[in-house]
Each structure stands twice: as structure tokens, then as C-alpha cells.
Amino acid sequence: MLKLAPSILAADFKNLGQQVSAVAEAGAHYIHLDVMDGAFVPSISFGMPVISSLRSCTDRVFDVHMMVEEPGRYVSDIKAAGADLICVHAEACVHLDRTVNQIKEAGLKAGIALNPATPLSVLDCILPEVDMVLIMSVNPGFGGQKFIPYTLPKIKALRAMCRERGLETDIQVDGGVTCANVRQLIEAGANVFVAGSAVFKGDAVANTKEFLKIFGEYER
Numbered sequence: 001m002l003k004l005a006p007s008i009l010a011a012d013f014k015n016l017g018q019q020v021s022a023v024a025e026a027g028a029h030y031i032h033l034d035v036m037d038g039a040f041v042p043s044i045s046f047g048m049p050v051i052s053s054l055r056s057c058t059d060r061v062f063d064v065h066m067m068v069e070e071p072g073r074y075v076s077d078i079k080a081a082g083a084d085l086i087c088v089h090a091e092a093c094v095h096l097d098r099t100v101n102q103i104k105e106a107g108l109k110a111g112i113a114l115n116p117a118t119p120l121s122v123l124d125c126i127l128p129e130v131d132m133v134l135i136m137s138v139n140p141g142f143g144g145q146k147f148i149p150y151t152l153p154k155i156k157a158l159r160a161m162c163r164e165r166g167l168e169t170d171i172q173v174d175g176g177v178t179c180a181n182v183r184q185l186i187e188a189g190a191n192v193f194v195a196g197s198a199v200f201k202g203d204a205v206a207n208t209k210e211f212l213k214i215f216g217e218y219e220r
């Protein structure tokens with residue numbers, strides 16, 4: 001199933017609750033929450049208090065993208081804040097297997113994110129253990145960047161790798177996703193689409209519906 005995960009990083013922070021409720025009611029499947037520590041990525045965004053205060057706005061999946069060094073330190077706190085899925089960067093975990101298992105043992109879905117230049121080979125051993133792989137299509141840290149084209153064949157190669165192994169792993173793509181390029185991403189094999197600017201800049205409800213309409217072209 002194709003899923004839309006609006007990233008609140010591009011939302012109007014003074015009306016965050018209202019914005020989250022609006023995209024959820026318009027049919028967005030996940031709410032994508034970008035946690036940044038100012039170390040793994042240059043910027044600092046928000047953390048547990050913001051996630052927990054939004055939890056009452058919707059029962060949609062809270063998809064927490066941890067752009068944080070050693071995110072294993074925060075699994076129980078992020079769970080307590082209301083996460084359903086925690087995605088950690090392979091580049092940020094010395095003991096990636098341990099961190100993935102911490103997330104699963106907490107009863108949450110586990111994802112691994114890869115920066116644009118990180119090869120798929122880092123997934124070789126651990127792919128069967130995760131629910132989702134996040135292919136970053138920009139360098140993480142900021143919204144509103146341009147999609148990096150070489151990540152498209154990377155998505156195709158990952159889908160082929162999953163198929164060869166009989167895995168139905170979710171493939172999420174994050175960074176520069178728009179209604180203009182999402183068809184190419186679907187055709188490459190991704191099925192979960194993060195969109196920040198393309199949803200929240202302008203009319204978030206109309207933009208959400210536009211993505212869902214495109215998904216409908218593939219689900220008839």
C-alpha cells in the first residue's frame with residue numbers, strides 16, 4: 001500500500017496541533033516527526049515534549065525519524081512520547097543491530113535510514129530484521145531541499161534486493177518529494193513518501209489530497 005507521511009518540519013509551528021489534525025483527517029497515513037540533535041545533523045528541531053503533546057491530535061502512525069547520534073539512548077523516551085515507528089540512521093549507530101533490537105523489544109516498528117551517499121551494502125546482514133528502510137533523497141538536516149537524482153536507482157536496487165530475498169520491506173523516501181516526482185518514486189519501488197514542503201507550504205489539506213489522488217492511479 002502507498003502511504004503518505006507529511007513531515008511537520010515544514011508546518012506552521014504556532015498551529016501545529018491543528019495542522020497535524022488537518023492532514024490526518026485529509027487521509028495522510030503517517031505523521032513524520034523529524035528529531036534533530038545538532039550533532040548528527042547541523043540543525044536542532046524538536047523532541048519528546050512536542051511529540052507527546054501532538055499525540056492527542058490523531059491516532060495515525062507516528063513515524064519518528066531520529067537524526068541523532070546514538071538514538072538507542074532515547075528509545076524508551078520516544079516510545080513514551082507516543083512513537084509507533086522509530087527510524088534510526090545506520091551512520092549514527094555504532095551497534096546498529098543492538099539499536100534495532102532495542103526498538104523491536106520496545107514493541108515498536110523499526111526502520112533504518114541511509115544518507116544519500118551510504119551504500120545499500122550496509123543493509124546486507126540486517127535487512128530481514130527491519131520493517132522499513134528510509135532512503136534519504138537529500139542530505140538530512142533541513143526541509144525544502146532538492147531531490148538528489150542518484151537516489152532513484154538506489155530505490156530500484158533496494159526494491160530488487162528485497163524481492164530477491166522474498167521480503168516485503170517498506171521503502172520510505174524522504175527529501176524533495178513532490179507531486180511532480182512521486183510517480184517516478186512509486187515506479188522505482190518506494191511505498192512510503194515523506195513530504196514536508198510539498199504538503200505544508202500552501203494548502204495542506206489540498207496538497208495531501210493531491211498526493212492521495214496520485215496514489216489512487218496505482219491502486220485501481
Ligand code: DX5
Nearest residue numbers: 007140141143144176196197
Ligand atoms: C530532512 C527531513 C525531512 C524534511 C523533508 O532532513 O528528514 O523529513 O522535513 O522536507 P521536504 O519534503 O521539504 O524536502
Ligand code: ZN
Nearest residue numbers: 034065174194
Ligand atoms: Zn525526515
